[in-house]
Amino acid sequence: MTTIDPSALPTAPSDEDRAAVAAIPGKIGTAWARHDADAFAEVFTEDCTMILPGVFRKGRDEVRSYMAQAFAGQFKGTQVTGRPVNVSFLTADSAVLTTTGGILAPGETEVSDARAIRASWVLVKRGGEWYLAAYHNSPRDVAP
Structure with a gap:
C-alpha cells in the first residue's frame, strides 16, 4: 500500500491567490475595452497558447499581433465580458479557471446567444x- 506524505500535498490557496486568479478576466476585459493589444498580451506568459474558434496563437508576441489586428478590424468597437464559474488550483502555483461570457457588440449590454462562450484559462504564478x-474558448451553445 502506498502512503502519501502530507507535506507533498499542495496547501490550500490563499484568499489573495484566489482573488488574483479570479481577477484575470477583468484584466483582459480592461485591456479589451481600451483596445490595447500590449496590455492584453501582458496578461499572458511568454510561451502561452491562445485558441479561439478558427485561431491558434503561440507566444505573447503572436497574441499581441493578433489582437492588434483584431482591435483594428473584427473587434473594433467591441467589449468583452467573462464571469468566473469555477476555479481549481492544481498546485500552489497553477490553476484552471472556467468562465462564461463573450463579446459585446457596440451598444450591447448583454452577450447575444450567438456570441456567448465558455472558456478555460490555465494560469500560473x-x-x-x-x-x-x-x-481556449468555444461557443456556449451548439445548434441542434
Whole structure:
C-alpha cells in the first residue's frame, strides 16, 4: 500500500491567490475595452497558447499581433465580458479557471446567444504574479 506524505500535498490557496486568479478576466476585459493589444498580451506568459474558434496563437508576441489586428478590424468597437464559474488550483502555483461570457457588440449590454462562450484559462504564478499560460474558448451553445 502506498502512503502519501502530507507535506507533498499542495496547501490550500490563499484568499489573495484566489482573488488574483479570479481577477484575470477583468484584466483582459480592461485591456479589451481600451483596445490595447500590449496590455492584453501582458496578461499572458511568454510561451502561452491562445485558441479561439478558427485561431491558434503561440507566444505573447503572436497574441499581441493578433489582437492588434483584431482591435483594428473584427473587434473594433467591441467589449468583452467573462464571469468566473469555477476555479481549481492544481498546485500552489497553477490553476484552471472556467468562465462564461463573450463579446459585446457596440451598444450591447448583454452577450447575444450567438456570441456567448465558455472558456478555460490555465494560469500560473511566476515571480509572485499570476499569468495566463493557455486560453481556449468555444461557443456556449451548439445548434441542434
